[in-house]
Amino acid sequence: MRRILYIVEKEFKQIFRDKMMKPILFIMPVVQLAVLSYTADFTVKDIRIFVQDQDISPLSKQLINKVSASDNFTLLGVSYSYEEGINEVEKNKIDVILTIPEHFSRNFNSQRKTALFITADAINSSKAGISINYLQNIIRDFQVEQAEKKGIQVKPGIEVITRNWYNPDLDYKFFMVPGILVLLVTMIALFLSGMNIVKEKEIGTIEQLNVTPIMKYQFIIGKLLPFLIIGLVEFTVGLLIALYWFKVPFLGSIPLIYMFTFVYLILILGMGMFISTITETQQQALFLAWFFSIVFILMSGLFTPVESMPDWAQKLTYLNPIKYYIEVIRLVMLKGSSFSSIKVNFLVIVLSAIFINMAAIRNYKKTA
């Protein structure tokens, strides 16, 4: 026990004596959480639109006004020619072109069928899709408005009323902040522990340690504990920022989320230790840790929903610890779920934690 505590003490001394470590541990995550949470926004704003108006009628003017009045669109030009618009698209100055054809108002007023034409720059396909969607909504509204003005009864279709539970204003931050918090905690824990044993290999101190009677488990626990503590502190700081800066609601139980975080950290630290035992240099460890974190992050459901992934990829996400944790943190924070709703996730994380830590201990050889 005294040995373990002394290793813990030694690790803390080493971490805090490293001049770069303090900013890495405490400033970087805060900046990341703040910046990423503001930037990882899926709503598309300021779509640059160009209108090709071949109708040049009061009606087309009204439509143009309605588009430019929208928050989502910035009107950057109106012209009779299509060429002018497409040239701007090529220069990457325009995202969408709305074409109002000749006889638009005549056809509309005489209740004949009429069409509008939308051209979108689909280099960024999701942005293009969202832009078209917004534009269609505006046009639909416009149609209803104009029809009502004329006293024409628009055929009643099915009216859909939506209500967004757990995030009524659809504030993307409520959705993103807990997820980004998970990423930060994961990255810090994985990289710190991944670099650690391999660092002792690299500077040669492992040679001296290996000839001592220290037991494997004492060594690994002594190495895990400091990072577990750092991970929990990191999580707490991030959680406070989420709650008090981003005003993310916290409906669930705080002890529950800490219990889950605790087990989750043991899993991630174990993964780091495992990486550390199979590599020889910090560079190798860094690349491996980076590889895993990128794959886990992109397949976590944070940036793209798991449900929209291909079938095989969806199956792969069952192996992704970040996915389980993001699900849990969202459930507990936003939905106030209790243990029974997260017990599957909890079980998966506990079992993986046991498995990976056993593997790390097995793999850490005191002999060459």
Added chain:
Amino acid sequence: MIKVENITKNYGDVKALKGVSFEVKKGQLYGLIGPDGSGKTSLFRILTSLLMPSSGKATLSDYDTVKDYKKIRKIVGYMPERFSLYMDLTVEENLNFFATVFNTTVEENYHLIEYIYKMLEPFKHRRAGALSGGMKQKLALSCALIHKPEVLLLDEPTTGVDPVSRKEFWEMLKMLQETGLTTLVSTPFMDDAELCDEVALIQDGNILKIDTPANIAASYPHKLWKVVTENNYNTLKALDKLDGKISAFSFGHSVHLATEDRVPEDSIKKHLVDNNIKIENIEPIKASIEDVFMELMR
């Protein structure tokens, strides 16, 4: 105390040790002398149980390095070739750390390291990384001694250390020997060898000779001359054609020339003068271990 029996170690096709045997008696200061790449470090790593031999057997205090590795680690103090303490911990913290890892305290065994540690004391709050080479080495030795080992294994402790610190270091080893400690030390420096009780000369994974330094030096089979001239290179070239020459090596500012017994001083002088070499001094000398080593390697 240390028994090495027919140890071999292969790394793939590379044979690092080709059947090494020797024995170190309790309380001896034993030197393993050999150039870089001769297998010294592999042997040390086998003795410290960090490496498994390909064949053969080694015991320390009757504990087998493979089977009883746990016991070995309690009785061995090891100083690896590379400085391997924590550069970002202070002198004191390093010492405390290794004492704790060995389940002891600095106070308990302070008497063992007192002499060495006194020299380090003024720097005890300095980080190990900021110490000079000689100080680092004293710290490493203190850390290797802090758990009161029965056997001290020092892998090239004097490599990269200035001559004054090297001398000091050997004085420390002599003092430690008086406490009854058994020490095995490897070194590529022949002058270190003369300070050991017994030495084993090792090259290419083979032991060439085992004896006391004095006996080894006395075993030199030829007549040896020290020739001082202005230029060793020209002298060596000229000596190539000397009748009765066995070998000639550059030794600092002089040349050590081995000849058959029949060759008199005058004929060497004459040969050199004939070859336009200006002689500053020529005298017969006693062979050192280095001469023996050069002879064995020839």
